Structure formats: C-alpha cells, structure tokens
Amino acid sequence: MSAESDDPPPEAGRLPTGRIARTARVGGLVTGQSLRWAGMRTANRVRTPEKAAAARSERTAALVNQLVDQLGQMRGAAMKVGQMISMVEFDGLPEEEQDELQRKLAALRDDVPAVPFAKLEKLMRQELGGPLKSVFADFDERAFAAASIGQVHRATTLDGDDVVVKIQYPGVAEAVETDLRNATLLLPLVKRLAPGLDARALATEMRERIGEELDYELEAQHQRRIERLVRRHPFVRIPRVYTDLSTRRVLVSEYVEGERFEVVRRADEATRDRYGEIVFRFFLGLLYRDRIALGDPHPGNYLLCADGRVCFLDFGLLRDVDEARVSVERAISVAVRDADAPALKAALLAAGYLPADRADAVDADWALRLMRGAIGWYNVPGYRRFSPDDARRDADRPPRDAEHRAAFKAQVNQFTLPPEALLIRRMHGVVAITLSRLRAGADWGAIAAEYLHGAPPATPLGHAEAGFFAGDRPATATTG
Numbered sequence: 001m002s003a004e005s006d007d008p009p010p011e012a013g014r015l016p017t018g019r020i021a022r023t024a025r026v027g028g029l030v031t032g033q034s035l036r037w038a039g040m041r042t043a044n045r046v047r048t049p050e051k052a053a054a055a056r057s058e059r060t061a062a063l064v065n066q067l068v069d070q071l072g073q074m075r076g077a078a079m080k081v082g083q084m085i086s087m088v089e090f091d092g093l094p095e096e097e098q099d100e101l102q103r104k105l106a107a108l109r110d111d112v113p114a115v116p117f118a119k120l121e122k123l124m125r126q127e128l129g130g131p132l133k134s135v136f137a138d139f140d141e142r143a144f145a146a147a148s149i150g151q152v153h154r155a156t157t158l159d160g161d162d163v164v165v166k167i168q169y170p171g172v173a174e175a176v177e178t179d180l181r182n183a184t185l186l187l188p189l190v191k192r193l194a195p196g197l198d199a200r201a202l203a204t205e206m207r208e209r210i211g212e213e214l215d216y217e218l219e220a221q222h223q224r225r226i227e228r229l230v231r232r233h234p235f236v237r238i239p240r241v242y243t244d245l246s247t248r249r250v251l252v253s254e255y256v257e258g259e260r261f262e263v264v265r266r267a268d269e270a271t272r273d274r275y276g277e278i279v280f281r282f283f284l285g286l287l288y289r290d291r292i293a294l295g296d297p298h299p300g301n302y303l304l305c306a307d308g309r310v311c312f313l314d315f316g317l318l319r320d321v322d323e324a325r326v327s328v329e330r331a332i333s334v335a336v337r338d339a340d341a342p343a344l345k346a347a348l349l350a351a352g353y354l355p356a357d358r359a360d361a362v363d364a365d366w367a368l369r370l371m372r373g374a375i376g377w378y379n380v381p382g383y384r385r386f387s388p389d390d391a392r393r394d395a396d397r398p399p400r401d402a403e404h405r406a407a408f409k410a411q412v413n414q415f416t417l418p419p420e421a422l423l424i425r426r427m428h429g430v431v432a433i434t435l436s437r438l439r440a441g442a443d444w445g446a447i448a449a450e451y452l453h454g455a456p457p458a459t460p461l462g463h464a465e466a467g468f469f470a471g472d473r474p475a476t477a478t479t480g
Contacts, residue, residue: 036062114143114151115169123170127247135245139165145300149214154255162255163242166216173214173249205419209295213316216251222315223253229290234464235278237311256311258303265438275302276386276440277461278310280378280447283427285465288330288451291321295423297430299437319423325351329424332371333452336379337445341368352418362414370412377432378448385441386432 036059047055125131132139138156145152150168157163212218220241227238237256245252264275279302286292295317303311328351335344341364348354348371354362377384417425435444442459449455450462457463 114146117141117143117153119170120151120167124167124250127250128245136165150216150249155252157242157245157252161242163245163252164239164255166251166253168214168216168249205422209317209319209423212318215248216246216316217248219316220246220251222318226286226292226312226315229286232468233309234468235309235461236282237305237309239311239313253313256303256305258305258311261299261302261434261437264304269439269441271304272438273440273442274308274461275304275310276435276438277442277447277459279434280431280442280444281451281461281465282310282312283431284378284448284451287321287424287427288326289469291323291326293319293321293423293427295319295426297427297434299434317423319420321420321424325420325424328352329421330452332375333379333448336368336371336376337381339368339372341365344368344371348415351421353415353421355414355416358414362411366411375428376445378428378444379452381443381445381449383441383443386436386439 043055121132128135135158136155137158137160140154142153143151144154144164149172150166153165153167155163155165220243223238223241224243227240230236230238239254239256242252242254264272267275279297279299283294283297286294294315296314298314301313303313305311328347331347332344332351332353334340335347345354345359345362345364345367348367349356349359354367372380446455446458447462450457450466457466
C-alpha cells in the first residue's frame with residue numbers, strides 16, 4: 001500500500017481532554033489533508049488517467065491512515081467517529097488497499113492501550129461513593145480489556161461474586177461535545193472518501209448514538225433488557241448486570257468464563273460452523289424479531305462457554321428500529337431473493353438508500369447485480385462457506401478497466417446511507433466479516449428467511465430456538 005509518512009508519532013495511553021488540544025488535532029488533520037488533496041487535483045489535470053487514478057489512490061490511502069492514527073490517539077467520541085466510518089466503502093482504491101485500510105480502521109476497536117489504573121481510581125471513588133474496598137473484596141488493577149471510551153477490570157464483590165468492572169476514562173465524557181462538534185469538520189474528508197454518502201446526516205446519527213454510549217446506566221438498561229429476552233435461551237447467554245454497583249461511568253456485570261474469538265477460529269470446522277450460526281442468529285433475531293439493532297457486533301464481544309452457549313457482551317451502541325424500517329429492509333430482501341430488479345429499485349427508494357432525485361441515474365438491473373453481490377449471501381438460499389477472501393461483502397467491487405470503473409463510480413455514488421440504517425448496515429457488515437474470519441459454512445439464506453420471512457426452522461439450532469420462543473418469554477417493548 002502506498003501512503004505518505006505524514007502521520008504523527010504514537011502516544012499510547014495519553015488522553016488529550018482539553019478542548020483546544022482536541023480541536024487542534026482535528027483542525028490540523030483537515031487543513032493539511034485539504035491542501036494535499038487540492039494539490040493532487042491540480043496535478044491530476046496534466047497527468048494521464050492512469051497516473052491520476054494512482055495519485056488519487058495514494059492520497060486517499062494517506063488520508064485514511066492519518067485519520068485513523070489521529071482519532072485513535074484521542075479515544076472518546078473522536079475514536080468512535082473512526083469506528084463508525086469503518087464500514088464506508090472508499091472511492092478510488094484498488095481491492096487490496098480497500099481491505100488494508102478497513103483492517104486499519106477496525107484496529108481502532110482492537111488495539112487500544114490500557115490507561116494506568118491510577119488515572120481511574122479517583123473517578124471510581126467518586127462514582128462508588130468511597131474506596132474500592134468498601135464495594136469489592138478484591139480488585140485487579142491490571143486492565144482485562146481496553147476500548148475507546150473505557151476499560152475493563154476483574155473484581156470480586158463483598159458477597160464473593162466474580163464480576164467485570166467497566167470504567168469510563170476520566171475526561172472522556174467532558175471531551176465528547178467538543179469531539180462531536182469537531183466531527184462536522186471531518187465532513188469534507190468523509191465526502192471525498194465516499195461521495196454518495198450523506199455525511200451531515202451521518203454526523204447527526206453519530207451524535208445521538210455516541211452520546212448514549214457514554215451513559216453506562218443506559219447501557220445497563222439495554223443489557224438487562226436483552227438478558228430478559230434471552231434468559232434460559234438454548235444457545236445464547238447475556239451476563240447479569242449488578243445494578244446496585246453500577247453508575248453512569250462504572251458498569252459492573254457478571255463475569256463469564258469462555259473462549260475468545262481467536263481460540264474459536266482455530267477450532268474444528270463443526271465448532272466454527274455452529275458458533276458462526278449462533279452469532280448470525282443472535283443479531284438477525286434481535287433486529288427482525290425484536291426490532292433492536294446492535295451496532296457493535298465485534299467478535300471481541302463474544303465468548304464460547306463450556307456448555308456450548310455463546311455469551312454476548314457490550315450493549316452501549318443500540319438503536320430501536322421501527323416497524324416501517326424493518327418492513328422496507330424485508331422488501332429489499334424479497335426483491336434480491338427473487339431477482340426482481342424493478343421491485344428492488346422501488347424498495348431502495350422507499351428505504352432511503354436511493355434518493356428520489358438520483359433515481360433516474362441508476363439502472364435497475366445494475367442495482368440488482370450490486371445488491372446480490374453485496375447482500376445476496378444472506379438473502380438468496382443456498383449453502384455457502386465463507387473464506388478469508390470474503391472479508392468485505394457489503395459492496396460490489398468496481399471493475400479494473402478505467403472506463404467501466406468510471407461508470408461504476410457514477411452509479412454507486414447515487415446511493416446514500418440513511419442515518420436510521422447506519423447500525424443495521426454496520427451490523428450486517430461486521431457479522432459478514434466475522435463469518436469470513438471463521439470460515440463458517442451454512443445455508444445463510446435459509447437461516448435468515450426464518451427471521452426475515454417467517455420461514456420454518458432450517459437447522460437444529462433453528463428448531464431449538466423456535467421451541468424456546470414458543471414458550472413463555474418477556475415482552476419486547478420493555479426498556480428498563
């Protein structure tokens with residue numbers, strides 16, 4: 001991959017919380033990249049089409065690399081902005097660079113250095129109303145896991161229960177408003193990466209979702225709600241929340257023992273297939289049965305328990321989905337399954353993926369080919385085993401021929417991403433990446449049809465789940 005070495009040095013563990021410092025980072029990024037982009041466009045006027053395309057590819061790679069590095073160092077909402085755009089298909093890059101940049105964006109979620117516990121202890125004393133020993137019999141000051149807005153520690157309650165304690169980084173909540181304002185400065189850069197995207201609407205959605213994710217009391221409500229929905233489920237488990245020990249910036253949950261994703265990836269084929277099917281069923285079931293979109297289906301949030309169940313973690317990024325949205329997503333699925341190009345175009349219009357003023361520029365048959373390539377894996381019945389080469393299944397690859405590539409670009413840039421569908425598309429995309437990393441095999445279309453179209457169970461897991469939901473279960477509308 002070709003990229004300029006204009007990235008700042010790493011500053012692992014630092015948390016720039018001042019308004020001026022955080023704004024300066026983003027402002028410097030935008031100003032520097034805008035000047036370089038303008039220089040590239042000027043130079044491209046006298047370059048051959050091939051050299052101009054190569055220059056654009058190099059400039060885009062440099063832009064995304066610097067965006068990832070600077071936002072990653074800031075954590076908080078700035079880092080979340082980087083995670084949110086990790087599903088955007090970047091315009092003007094070859095396949096191999098698309099995938100490399102996506103992996104680097106995904107690393108914003110994976111490779112987070114822990115903050116020394118001394119920086120967290122004062123916040124915990126404030127939140128818990130006293131020293132740690134007044135709440136916990138034992139507390140491991142070594143971080144168990146670290147993420148963008150907080151990190152996790154092992155502990156034991158005074159009653160002897162093993163728990164995990166998620167602690168928000170000091171200063172992150174206070175810096176969020178600045179970060180979200182600064183996100184608007186990034187809109188020109190995002191538009192260069194994905195010209196068809198409604199970047200301003202995307203920023204509005206990020207403001208709402210990220211603001212909610214900072215409230216651990218709200219996350220606790222989400223976690224309790226989903227735990228009730230699947231309590232005693234045959235193959236899904238959600239940790240219990242310790243409400244009396246949790247606050248707005250500290251979340252205490254039951255500790256669950258289980259194998260991490262990287263261990264499961266090395267397991268035998270039958271284990272990987274079953275695990276992949278459970279992941280797929282969990283997220284699709286919540287969306288199309290319970291109208292809940294979970295926006296962070298990252299494999300770091302799953303544990304394979306000794307009893308064969310999969311435990312799911314992290315419920316901060318959640319959106320309730322109305323029936324109208326579920327209905328148009330189903331209409332898209334039906335049209336893709338039936339290879340009905342006119343119906344698909346109408347459904348894309350109704351769902352907001354294709355704005356009415358751009359519809360005439362999109363050929364219906366081309367849209368069908370695009371969507372079958374992008375989402376056919378879970379809409380068209382038929383056995384399919386994923387491979388690592390399938391790591392990006394949420395968009396069709398443009399042809400390499402320059403003329404056809406330009407035609408492809410003109411068509412795909414007519415589409416946009418409705419803000420209310422952001423978490424839905426992120427969920428589908430990350431689940432597909434997870435299945436490809438597992439090399440999981442199944443008739444995904446037949447399984448998805450259970451949730452999308454009310455089809456009968458397609459597998460033994462489907463029969464087990466149907467039996468569970470045929471019995472007593474809590475209402476889906478409760479939130480607390």
